[in-house]
Structure formats: structure tokens, C-alpha cells
Amino acid sequence: MILRSFGPASRRGAKGFWPAVVAALLLTALSVGAARGAEVYGVSARDLGLYLGSNLLASWRVAEARQWVDRLASDRPDDPQVRALEARVLFFEGRYAEARDLLDELGAEGPFRDLVEATWARTRSMQARAGGGFRVFWDDPKDEILVDSALEGLARAREAVAARLGFDPAGEEVRVEVYPTAAAFTDVSTLTRKEVETSGTIGLCKFNRIMITSPRATLWGYRWRDTLCHEYVHLAVYRLSRGQAPIWVHEGVAKYLEGAWRGVAGEVGPAGRALLARRMREGTLISLEEMSPSVAKLPSAEDTALAFAEVGTMMAFLVQQRGPDALERLVEGIGEGLGDREALEAVWGGPFDAFDRAWREWVEAQGFSEDPVEVLGLHLADRGAEGEEPSDAPDPQARDYLRLGDLLRGKGRMEAAAVEYEKAYASAPRAPGVASRHVLGLLTRGRFEEAVSVADRTLRLYPDLAVLWYRKALALWELDRPGEALAALDEVLEINPFHLPTRRLRAEVLERLGRPDAARAEAEVVALLEGGPTGHGRTAE
């Protein structure tokens, strides 16, 4: 996801343009993009220099902004306005300590100063490793296990985005920061905790860099490499559109391409498809305008999921109808100064309303099932005590069975619990927490084939519920199907790379498959995750 604040564009005449210029320059860092297109009547060449430097930053052309500010500084080394611009450049370069020192020297106060301070404080002890045009930063030692996979996924994302959008940040290293907790992420995100939790925002692309919360900070994990790719697409869209793409285009293209690093484009998950079908019929879709300034500010996780489904399918439809370069043309059109609807009309070859109608017809023709699929949402680990699977059921009867089952399981009476879980499943088979418990019960009773088939059926609805993949792997392992078990365990790692039982089983499976080196490497990860007090690797099934 991306957040951009759209401040009022700086359309001001000569009078009153500069009195608050230092403050304005600092604030522009928070409302990037706002300054572009502003009219600069009567501004002196001297002030124009600052203005242009600021605009370069606003379109994340950081290297050029650096050259620009260096030139200004060599002419006017003591000019506080030049130095304020330099502080912003430093911030965009990831040189937070220097940015902070400079702001202190200038006596700057306000939201930008606070953001720089928070970012400095939250990143000061980070380590980093680079590869393939990216530099990944992490803070908690356990998060280092993400780095190699992150770099691998990002390198593939870079190729996919170059092929599909024609964007490559050649020669430039993209900064990727992994935050150890939701609190740390929230501090640097300019979002509130409530916005983060309600919308399930776990990643951002802002200030020319990618930020994610470690999956370790969530209870059930999330498709974290898809998220990295998603955020990288935002970077590409931002740069190609010179900071002018509206949120719906941003999220549409990012959603469409988030799986491109693994060769899949245009995927909308089962929950999104069901929501799209129902809300379209009800006439309660989220309008494109409502998606601004950020999908992270929509009122519920369901609305956020729906918004993604809408714009993701719009892009899929556009590509299907107008060819593989449709998205590149759309985003570049915006970068060349077209409005978003104009740019879309140019690619579509007709009025926006006609596109909207055709898209609706196309969605209807897909025949997406309206049968409800729960939006799993984001569950932060520091909320605690939720367990590793959803704990509610939609109907009272299933809920009673579930509670009784959990009670028995808590007392170690797993056989009796399995019976209750089976009853709950009979009455609410589509509830993810019910199905995952039933799979556990089947494992307990040695009904492994059935466990695999219930897991598969449920995974078609909830492909992101890691515990289901893990339990499926357990069943396959028991059935002596180690190759398939490994594939299921690898799915868990795409969602929750910190799931210790998965790591342990994976080491065994690799050994069994005759891959002792890989098994040893996995055992080392287990040792790293087991050490130290900050992990919360769960030992439940």
C-alpha cells in the first residue's frame, strides 16, 4: 500500500509565495507531489532554483535533487532555504542522522522534523545487505533470515517490472527497510496504529523507499514477498507518473503485478472475488475517489480488500483488452501530464464511462461466487492471545462445538476435541478456523488422506492461512509424500518464515529427500530463531 497526502497545490502568486518558504519546503516532504504543476509567477531565479530542487524530490528523482542542491549550496552555502532543501534530500537518501542534525542546526520544528527524528531512532541500529539493485535493512537479528529471500524476490520483481512497465532504477540502489514491530513501522509510516490495523497495512512505499513490518510481528504472517513486490511496483508507478498517479491507479497496478516476481499477474484472491461480486450487485462498490488519499484509511479490512479487488480487476481487464503494454501507457500518460481518466481513455480508446461499464460486464461474466469468504485481516502479535488460527465461527452451533473442542484440546483431550471439531466443520465448513481445527483433528485421528483433502478444499478459499499449509504438510509427511510436504512447507515460509514447527519439519523432510546441506541450513535457522527472547515462534501444531 502507499500513502500520499495531497496537500493543496501551491498555486500562489508572487506575493506570499516565499514568506513561509522554509516551512513549506519542509512540509512538502510530507505531501510529496503536491508542488508539481504549480504556477510560479514572479518567482526570482534564485527562488526558482529551490522550487525546482523541491520538485525533483517530489517526483523521487533523488540523485538529480542531490546534484541540484549541491549546486545551490556551492553558490549560497549559508542560505537556510538551501539547507532546508538539503535536509530533505538527506532524508530521501536515507541519511537520517545527517538530516536530523541539519534540521536541529536550522532550529526546524514540526511534522517533518518529528518524522526524521522517529525514522532516525527506529533505524539507527539497523544492519544492511545489498544485492541486485536493492539494499535491505533490518533491526532484529531474527529478521536476518528474511534477507536472502527478500533480495531474491526483489531481483525477480525488478525483472518483471522492467518487462511489464518498462521501468528499471538502473544504477540506483532501492532502499528496503524491515521493521521489527508494528509500533516501529507505524512510527515511520505517517499512519496511525488504528489505520494500520483496520486496513491491514503492512507495507508502504514512500519517500522513495520500501518499508515493511516483519512477518514476525504478525500472528499469522502475510505473503511478505508479494508485499515487497507490490511496494516495488508503487516505486515504479510513482517514478513513471512523476508522482502524479492517483491511488486507484497506484493500487491497481501494484495489485495486478504483486505476484509478477513469481510469474503470476492479475490474481485476485477468493475473498476479493466474492466481495466484488456481492458489492457490485448491491451497488456498494468503493468509488475511485474514496480510495484517496490512501486505501489504508478505508473504514474496514473488508473495504480495503474490496478496493484492491476492484482496481486489480480493472487493470487485468485493461491488459486483457488492450495488450500487455496497457499499464505502461496508462502510467506514462499520467506522467506526461494527462489526468488519470484522460490517460485511461487514451489507452482504452473511449470515454471513461464506457470503460467502467465494460469492466462491470466483464466482472459479471467471470461468474465469481458470492459465497462469503472471510477477510482474514492483519493480526499483530503484540495483541497476543489469539492463537495461530481464526477462533470464531459464523453460526452459534458451530461456535459451541468449536469452544468445547478448544476446551478439550486445552486439557490435552485431543481425541475428544477432534470429534467436536468434526461437528463444527459439518455445520460451518467455510469458516477458516473451523476447517483448520478439523484438519488438526483428522491428523490426531490418523485420517491423513482426509486431512489433505479438507486442507486443499479450505486452501482454495484461504490460500494465505499458513497453519493450513503446515497441517497439510504434516499429513503428507505421514503419508510418506515428502516432495509434496516440502512444497506445502515452502508455502508456509512465503507467509510466515518464522513458524518454528515448519522449520523443524522442513529440516527433516530435506534430510529424507537426500538434501543434507539444505537440511543443515534449515537447522541453523531453527537454532537462530530458538535463541534469544524476542521471538515468539509458536510451538503449537
Ligand SMILES: [Zn+2]
Ligand atoms: Zn499498495
